[in-house]
Amino acid sequence: MGHGLLAGKKGIIFGALDSKSIAWKVAEKCVEEGAVIVLTNAPVAMRLGEINELATKLNAQIVPADATSMEDLENLFSQSMEILGGKIDFVLHSIGMSVNVRKKKDYTDLNYEWMKTTFDVSAISFHKVMQVAYKMDAINDWGSIVALSYIAAQRTFPDYSEMAESKALLESFARSFGYHWAKKGHVRVNTVSQSPTMTTAGSGVKGFGDFFGYAEKMSPLGNASGEACADYCVSLFSDLTRMVTMQNLFHDGGFSSMGMAPELIEE
Ligand SMILES: NC(=O)c1ccc[n+]([C@@H]2O[C@H](COP(=O)([O-])OP(=O)(O)OC[C@H]3O[C@@H](n4cnc5c(N)ncnc54)[C@H](O)[C@@H]3O)[C@@H](O)[C@H]2O)c1
Numbered sequence: 658m659g660h661g662l663l664a665g666k667k668g669i670i671f672g673a674l675d676s677k678s679i680a681w682k683v684a685e686k687c688v689e690e691g692a693v694i695v696l697t698n699a700p701v702a703m704r705l706g707e708i709n710e711l712a713t714k715l716n717a718q719i720v721p722a723d724a725t726s727m728e729d730l731e732n733l734f735s736q737s738m739e740i741l742g743g744k745i746d747f748v749l750h751s752i753g754m755s756v757n758v759r760k761k762k763d764y765t766d767l768n769y770e771w772m773k774t775t776f777d778v779s780a781i782s783f784h785k786v787m788q789v790a791y792k793m794d795a796i797n798d799w800g801s802i803v804a805l806s807y808i809a810a811q812r813t814f815p816d817y818s819e820m821a822e823s824k825a826l827l828e829s830f831a832r833s834f835g836y837h838w839a840k841k842g843h844v845r846v847n848t849v850s851q852s853p854t855m856t857t858a859g860s861g862v863k864g865f866g867d868f869f870g871y872a873e874k875m876s877p878l879g880n881a882s883g884e885a886c887a888d889y890c891v892s893l894f895s896d897l898t899r900m901v902t903m904q905n906l907f908h909d910g911g912f913s914s915m916g917m918a919p920e921l922i923e924e
Pocket residue numbers: 671672673674675677678679680698699702722723724725750751752753754778805806807850851852853854855856857858859860
């Protein structure tokens with residue numbers, strides 16, 4: 658049972674690949690809280706087909722878009738405004754992919770063409786989404802834009818490779834574009850820095866299982882789940898957080914403030 662926190666709001670959710678995806682859970686919660694949404698993902702992700710299940714369940718339409726393509730994004734925003742009957746109130750960017758990680762290249766031997774693709778998909782796409790929406794005047798006053806990040810933007814996690822720089826860039830885009838959006842229409846832009854979560858993108862990082870257990874012990878509240886992340890995103894899309902902008906918000910059970918966990922030393 659929801660609380661009607663997003664009653665009457667219209668949203669676009671990027672990145673629901675399967676039921677483990679954080680975006681999948683955010684989509685479910687947004688609808689539970691009264692929003693109407695359009696789901697979008699890269700055309701290749703459509704082939705897996707699972708997103709159709711979610712769309713049926715949530716009575717939502719799907720508009721495929723490669724988030725690196727300006728043409729796809731323009732089509733996405735114009736179709737979404739038509740489907741939803743007006744401008745958009747909230748957007749979730751939940752997109753990440755590293756070619757070098759996928760191809761198991763060491764950080765000291767990265768392929769720079771692949772790195773460019775990684776940055777384009779994982780970070781520049783966020784700027785592209787915002788620029789397209791800005792130029793099309795597609796977001797309502799007091800709207801909210803959120804992207805998902807990870808603490809490797811600030812600290813070194815050796816196996817996270819070039820995704821660390823992608824997240825640093827992503828968070829910087831939130832601050833820089835956040836200024837322009839605030840001035841244009843009181844729209845806020847934030848990143849949520851989420852705990853390690855068992856998803857397709859998460860499990861692609863080497864040693865993820867062990868690291869998940871380590872973070873669980875390091876965080877006094879334990880790792881934040883995908884469901885909890887969805888709750889937090891709902892709060893950021895709701896009218897209760899209208900003055901929060903240009904922030905990177907840690908949603909990590911306390912991990913980011915810890916220096917030492919006695920539990921880990923005992924082990
Ligand atoms: N899983 C974790 O441990 C964790 C922790 C912190 C932050 N995050 C971030 O959360 C976000 C969502 O990841 P997830 O863990 O739910 O994994 P996921 O694999 O379910 O989601 C990643 C999504 O990105 C989409 N995508 C890839 N290339 C795209 C493109 N060109 N255009 C449009 N979409 C594209 C994929 O299809 C997929 O739906 C990512 O930004 C990820 O970095 C994940």
